[in-house]
Amino acid sequence: MSGATTTDFYQGPPLGDLIDGRKLVVCVGSGGVGKTTTAAAIGLQAAIRGRKVLVLTIDPARRLANSLGLSRFGNDETRIDLSALPEAKGELWAMMLDNQKTFDDLIERISPSPERRDAILKNRIYRATADNISGSQDYMATEKLYDVVETGRYDLVVLDTPPVKNALDFLEAPGRLARFLDKRVMKWFLSPYDKERVFGRLLTSTSAVVFRLLSYVFGREFLDDLAEYFQHFRDLYDGFRERQEAVVEMFHDRRRTCFLVVCAPNGPSLEVARFFLDELHARRMPNPGVIVNQRHLTLGDSLDARAELGTDIDRLGADLPPAARSSLLARLGAAHRRLLGLSLAEESLVKGLLGALRADQVSWQVPRLDDEVNDLGGLSRVGGFLFERQAPLGD
Amino acid sequence: MDVRRLLNSRLILVTGKGGTGKTTVSAAIGRLSAERGARTIVAEVDTFRPALTPMFGKKPTYAPLPVAPRLDICNISWREALVEWLKGNVPGQRVVRRILDNKLVQTFLDATPGVRETVILSRVVTLLEKYDRVVVDMPASGHAISLLGVPNVAIGLMRGGPIRERAEAILKVLSSSSTALVIVGLPEEMVVNETVELWQRLRKEVPTLQSPLVVLNRAARPSLDDNERALLERLEAAQVDGMSAAQRELVRAGRWEATLEAATAESLSRLDAELGVPVVPVARLGALGGFDGGPSRIVQQVAATLARAELSAGKESQR
Numbered sequence: 001m002s003g004a005t006t007t008d009f010y011q012g013p014p015l016g017d018l019i020d021g022r023k024l025v026v027c028v029g030s031g032g033v034g035k036t037t038t039a040a041a042i043g044l045q046a047a048i049r050g051r052k053v054l055v056l057t058i059d060p061a062r063r064l065a066n067s068l069g070l071s072r073f074g075n076d077e078t079r080i081d082l083s084a085l086p087e088a089k090g091e092l093w094a095m096m097l098d099n100q101k102t103f104d105d106l107i108e109r110i111s112p113s114p115e116r117r118d119a120i121l122k123n124r125i126y127r128a129t130a131d132n133i134s135g136s137q138d139y140m141a142t143e144k145l146y147d148v149v150e151t152g153r154y155d156l157v158v159l160d161t162p163p164v165k166n167a168l169d170f171l172e173a174p175g176r177l178a179r180f181l182d183k184r185v186m187k188w189f190l191s192p193y194d195k196e197r198v199f200g201r202l203l204t205s206t207s208a209v210v211f212r213l214l215s216y217v218f219g220r221e222f223l224d225d226l227a228e229y230f231q232h233f234r235d236l237y238d239g240f241r242e243r244q245e246a247v248v249e250m251f252h253d254r255r256r257t258c259f260l261v262v263c264a265p266n267g268p269s270l271e272v273a274r275f276f277l278d279e280l281h282a283r284r285m286p287n288p289g290v291i292v293n294q295r296h297l298t299l300g301d302s303l304d305a306r307a308e309l310g311t312d313i314d315r316l317g318a319d320l321p322p323a324a325r326s327s328l329l330a331r332l333g334a335a336h337r338r339l340l341g342l343s344l345a346e347e348s349l350v351k352g353l354l355g356a357l358r359a360d361q362v363s364w365q366v367p368r369l370d371d372e373v374n375d376l377g378g379l380s381r382v383g384g385f386l387f388e389r390q391a392p393l394g395d
Numbered sequence: 396m397d398v399r400r401l402l403n404s405r406l407i408l409v410t411g412k413g414g415t416g417k418t419t420v421s422a423a424i425g426r427l428s429a430e431r432g433a434r435t436i437v438a439e440v441d442t443f444r445p446a447l448t449p450m451f452g453k454k455p456t457y458a459p460l461p462v463a464p465r466l467d468i469c470n471i472s473w474r475e476a477l478v479e480w481l482k483g484n485v486p487g488q489r490v491v492r493r494i495l496d497n498k499l500v501q502t503f504l505d506a507t508p509g510v511r512e513t514v515i516l517s518r519v520v521t522l523l524e525k526y527d528r529v530v531v532d533m534p535a536s537g538h539a540i541s542l543l544g545v546p547n548v549a550i551g552l553m554r555g556g557p558i559r560e561r562a563e564a565i566l567k568v569l570s571s572s573s574t575a576l577v578i579v580g581l582p583e584e585m586v587v588n589e590t591v592e593l594w595q596r597l598r599k600e601v602p603t604l605q606s607p608l609v610v611l612n613r614a615a616r617p618s619l620d621d622n623e624r625a626l627l628e629r630l631e632a633a634q635v636d637g638m639s640a641a642q643r644e645l646v647r648a649g650r651w652e653a654t655l656e657a658a659t660a661e662s663l664s665r666l667d668a669e670l671g672v673p674v675v676p677v678a679r680l681g682a683l684g685g686f687d688g689g690p691s692r693i694v695q696q697v698a699a700t701l702a703r704a705e706l707s708a709g710k711e712s713q714r
Contacts, residue, residue, distance in 0.1 A: 030413055030414055031412055031413015031414045031535050032412055032413045032414020032415060032581075032586070033414060124552060125508065125552060128508070128548050128551065128552055162537075213485060213490060213494065214500075214503075215556075216485075216556065216557070217484065217485065217556060217557055217558060218507075218553065218556055218558055219553045219554055219555045219556030219558070219559060220556075221553065221554045221555075222552055222553040222554075222556070222558075225552065226507065264414065267449065267690065268414070268418070268446055269414060271444065271446075271449075272444070275443075275444055298644045298647070298648060299640055299641055299644045300641070301641065301644075301645070302641050304641075305639055305641035305642045305644075305645060306645065308638075308639065308642055309630075309638075309642045309645050309646070312630065312633070312638070312642070313626060313630065316626065316629040316630060316633055317622075317626045317629065320622050320625070320626055321622060324620070324622035324623050324626060325626065327623060328619075328622075328623040328626050328627060328649070331618060331619065331623065331649065331652075332627075332645045332646065332648060332649040333645065335645075335648040335649050335651065335652040336644060336645050336648035336649075338648070338652070339644075339647075339648040339651055340648075370647075370650060370651065370654060371654070372583060372584055372585070374584070374585075393640075393644075
């Protein structure tokens with residue numbers, strides 16, 4: 001065996017050992033590396049092991065969604081039919097995040113009165129921005145997370161994080177929202193709008209110049225809308241902040257939470273994975289390790305094997321033109337050289353990442369499956385590698 | 396938007412699902428453009444770890460950084476773009492300094508919806524004044540929609556003032572016929588879904604955008620004929636008895652390629668049926684000659700593919 005063999009394919013314990021006692025698993029990583037699939041596969045395995053699991057996912061592949069019975073958007077927690085897997089003792093639930101609806105629900109819940117609620121929901125800036133401005137998806141993912149974890153309806157929540165523009169956005173979301181709601185800032189901005197103070201403020205404050213300038217830059221009308229927007233939120237700060245702080249605390253709780261960095265074996269993705277590993281460590285987030293998805297694997301070639309296969313091809317294709325038989329053999333050889341080249345290149349990239357892991361970080365790998373994973377069977381196969389350490393080449 | 400018009404556009408916006416190769420395609424377009432004599436800049440948008448770094452061996456900064464003759468790269472951080480914007484739009488440097496020194500104002504600007512996006516796009520428009528061609532390596536799908544949608548949101552919310560004026564100027568540039576949109580995709584079902592959806596949503600948010608060109612990255616050209624495919628299927632059916640592991644791997648490699656080829660054909664036909672825009676397939680690395688030479692060589696190979704696509708588009712139109 002050469003190159004992409006099963007040597008060192010598994011390090012550390014089966015993933016189940018880590019997840020069994022925990023309440024929250026957060027999958028992070030760059031886009032296109034199979035985060036959603038991994039989150040769903042982990043959820044399914046935990047459900048098979050008897051737990052009640054919610055996979056909270058953002059914009060999954062449509063077919064994966066369909067195969068899980070998730071055709072509707074709108075924050076419904078949907079139970080997945082596991083009757084095809086009689087060994088499953090627990091329950092699997094899934095939910096897709098709807099940004100606007102989560103924001104609306106949040107306002108609904110923390111508004112002190114129906115009048116205040118309606119005023120916010122109708123505010124032009126709120127309507128234009130709740131679903132639209134980058135970052136709000138990150139806030140809303142943490143918001144929903146608080147909701148489902150704190151209610152205790154589930155034994156385990158697996159969170160598939162939103163695709164991130166800046167890898168830090170997600171981890172910073174709670175902090176950023178709290179800063180956004182910084183009381184001093186709001187007080188400063190809103191004070192010219194508080195009628196009884198308006199004259200004193202504008203005439204004496206050193207900020208008056210700045211404030212006039214903001215009116216110039218943004219236009220007075222927008223600033224007035226914005227002030228209304230902030231004024232509505234003023235009484236809601238405490239509720240917001242409390243929830244965001246609870247999420248931050250949850251993220252740091254080693255007994256309850258673990259972070260899994262998900263990546264694919266290519267340069268840019270591994271680069272992002274390293275960055276996440278460093279950041280999670282620096283932020284003291286409970287982080288047991290990294291999952292390298294979609295590994296191409298094969299065995300080394302041999303001339304003997306090629307000759308033997310040639311005999312098989314001649315026997316099986318006796319009725320086909322000889323040219324087809326010899327060209328297929330050549331194509332198989334060429335395809336295998338490419339697959340081997342790819343698997344060796346991936347192996348050396350992955351080695352670099354694994355070599356840089358800290359003593360308390362472990363790794364899991366999943367081979368690239370021949371078909372796209374989009375049903376329970378595929379998820380169960382992915383889970384088999386993570387939880388059962390199945391032989392990656394099927395032997 | 397065909398590949399010839401794309402390569403002659405003044406502003407080229409490159410987006411797509413995460414992990415599809417947006418940065419590589421941006422770098423390749425930039426390289427091709429500079430080699431053909433245009434002063435070109437490839438801009439990343441506010442990334443913490445710029446993906447352009449390994450491709451050019453230098454880390455892009457806010458200030459344009461020369462990496463090749465006529466070719467610069469940069470990373471548009473929103474904070475620096477804000478400083479530049481304030482300096483250009485607010486009368487009096489003393490006032491600007493006062494704004495920038497004030498922590499409360501900083502936090503306020505941080506929290507005000509749309510400020511980031513506006514100043515970033517504003518910087519892109521400024522770059523257009525200094526370069527013949529600007530290639531923007533945009534954020535992935537959802538974030539790209541937020542970014543490009545902001546000028547319309549700002550125009551809807553503000554009746555006047557410099558931001559509204561700037562938003563109008565930005566929208567005019569985005570809607571211009573010399574602005575091109577590239578969506579990078581892969582021959583995988585979910586990526587094709589997202590590519591189709593991205594254009595549908597973008598068209599809704601910014602109805603004046605030109606229709607895009609799709610670059611289908613990591614595509615596999617069809618190689619197996621019907622006889623070969625039939626024979627491969629027989630091999631797979633027969634392989635249960637007595638084949639060695641090495642033999643099975645040869646058959647598996649054949650299936651792997653056949654699957655990639657089928658997925659590529661399926662993706663091309665779906666993109667044609669559901670989007671109806673030109674698609675340029677870019678072969679996967681293994682077929683292009685391997686991993687030797689690293690990211691800068693890959694950029695070169697993608698640039699060569701685009702140049703070839705341009706030539707054949709030219710030939711077709713002559714017929």
